Amino acid sequence: MSLKSKKNFPKWPIYDEEDINALVNVIKSGNWWCGFPGAHEGENVWLFQEEFAKFQEAKYSIAVSNGTVAIESALISLDLGLGDEVIVSDYTFVASASAIIATNAIPIFCDIHPQTLVMNVDKVENLITERTKAIIPVHLGGNAVEMDKLMKIASNYNLVVVEDCAHAHGSRYKGKRLGNWGDAGIFSFQASKVLTSGEGGAIICDSDELADKLYSYTDCGRKKGTHAYKHFSYGTNYRMTEYQAAILRTQLKKFPEQHALRNKNAKYLMEKLNEIDGINVMMPTPGTSEMGWYVFPFVFEPDKFGGINKVQFYKKLNRKGIPTCDNYPPLHSLDCFKNIVLKKGLNYSNANWGKEKSNDKYFPIVADIYSRSVEFPQELFLASREKLDRVVETIKSLK
Numbered sequence: 001m002s003l004k005s006k007k008n009f010p011k012w013p014i015y016d017e018e019d020i021n022a023l024v025n026v027i028k029s030g031n032w033w034c035g036f037p038g039a040h041e042g043e044n045v046w047l048f049q050e051e052f053a054k055f056q057e058a059k060y061s062i063a064v065s066n067g068t069v070a071i072e073s074a075l076i077s078l079d080l081g082l083g084d085e086v087i088v089s090d091y092t093f094v095a096s097a098s099a100i101i102a103t104n105a106i107p108i109f110c111d112i113h114p115q116t117l118v119m120n121v122d123k124v125e126n127l128i129t130e131r132t133k134a135i136i137p138v139h140l141g142g143n144a145v146e147m148d149k150l151m152k153i154a155s156n157y158n159l160v161v162v163e164d165c166a167h168a169h170g171s172r173y174k175g176k177r178l179g180n181w182g183d184a185g186i187f188s189f190q191a192s193k194v195l196t197s198g199e200g201g202a203i204i205c206d207s208d209e210l211a212d213k214l215y216s217y218t219d220c221g222r223k224k225g226t227h228a229y230k231h232f233s234y235g236t237n238y239r240m241t242e243y244q245a246a247i248l249r250t251q252l253k254k255f256p257e258q259h260a261l262r263n264k265n266a267k268y269l270m271e272k273l274n275e276i277d278g279i280n281v282m283m284p285t286p287g288t289s290e291m292g293w294y295v296f297p298f299v300f301e302p303d304k305f306g307g308i309n310k311v312q313f314y315k316k317l318n319r320k321g322i323p324t325c326d327n328y329p330p331l332h333s334l335d336c337f338k339n340i341v342l343k344k345g346l347n348y349s350n351a352n353w354g355k356e357k358s359n360d361k362y363f364p365i366v367a368d369i370y371s372r373s374v375e376f377p378q379e380l381f382l383a384s385r386e387k388l389d390r391v392v393e394t395i396k397s398l399k
């Protein structure tokens with residue numbers, strides 16, 4: 001395993017001869033794409049789908065070109081459409097909500113829990129209207145939304161649930177892999193993720209019917225085993241390439257060892273950082289038995305650090321060689337949602353954001369947390385104990 005280091009911290013991605021050979025083999029094979037419906041046998045894409053489904057303990061996995069279209073495909077295949085409302089965590093990457101808009105539905109933002117930093121399930125019921133059709137819990141940093149509680153609400157109101165697991169490869173809540181609680185779970189294999197092919201995505205599910213619909217939507221409306229020019233329903237092309245799948249197959253083999261190390265180191269760092277007065281690390285949701293640890297958000301109290309703001313805080317750490325960065329601005333605060341210049345023909349007036357409704361006062365927890373939180377990249381958890389101790393000492397030195 002080659003651990004290329006910059007500023008003495010591991011550089012991501014990590015690759016070796018096996019990954020290089022896998023790519024060369026695809027080039028030499030002449031099969032560079034995921035082929036026609038009748039010709040999938042032996043393809044890397046098809047094999048990766050099986051291997052990833054097995055790893056995630058799901059019946060099916062459908063590989064696609066990225067995580068954003070994975071969300072869109074799941075929502076479309078679950079029959080979401082014009083004007084439907086979808087409740088989504090406010091603290092996430094833009095894609096969790098922009099993918100909702102791509103289906104002509106309307107995102108409704110839900111504030112977060114102040115310690116776990118994921119969707120506060122106790123606030124979901126208040127956001128449900130007669131137009132609500134779905135919920136997207138986002139397992140930020142691999143930390144679980146309380147899925148048992150959320151699934152009860154979904155069942156009471158007859159809502160579908162698509163888990164955004166872009167950060168949650170390998171995470172478990174109450175023993176069950178995240179992505180298996182809802183109707184579908186989506187994953188991203190974008191360059192910074194803990195399992196990566198540069199770009200890529202997948203949707204997991206257990207339903208035969210949903211898996212067929214997902215296949216069809218993401219491959220031009222085709223059906224498995226039928227003629228390539230038969231298009232049975234509306235579909236698009238979100239296929240994954242053979243290159244992506246080949247590298248994901250070799251990376252998946254390395255994942256368990258990296259995942260175990262990230263978990264061990266994250267727990268160590270969490271304990272050490274929480275001992276510092278004025279630092280609070282994202283708390284794993286009680287019941288989270290395993291965590292993906294993609295990013296590691298933590299909150300600081302500015303008055304315990306000489307009144308500095310968060311940009312000053314992470315820039316100081318960067319200057320001292322500690323990789324730290326800003327985290328996602330809350331969705332309600334983003335211009336693309338705030339100014340309501342999204343899709344024509346949609347009525348956004350009922351949404352809990354937009355114009356005056358985008359005011360932070362309606363999202364008090366996330367607004368406060370965002371103003372004083374920063375994050376470490378996941379590869380920091382592949383570093384040695386000595387380097388993790390350096391991280392702790394450097395943060396203490398900012399006081």
Ligand SMILES: Cc1ncc(COP(=O)(O)O)c(C=O)c1O
Binds near residue numbers: 200
């Ligand atoms: C929470 C979350 N959801 C969805 C996505 C979208 O994934 P992709 O970049 O593969 O389209 C990301 C990507 O960073 C993400 O962080």
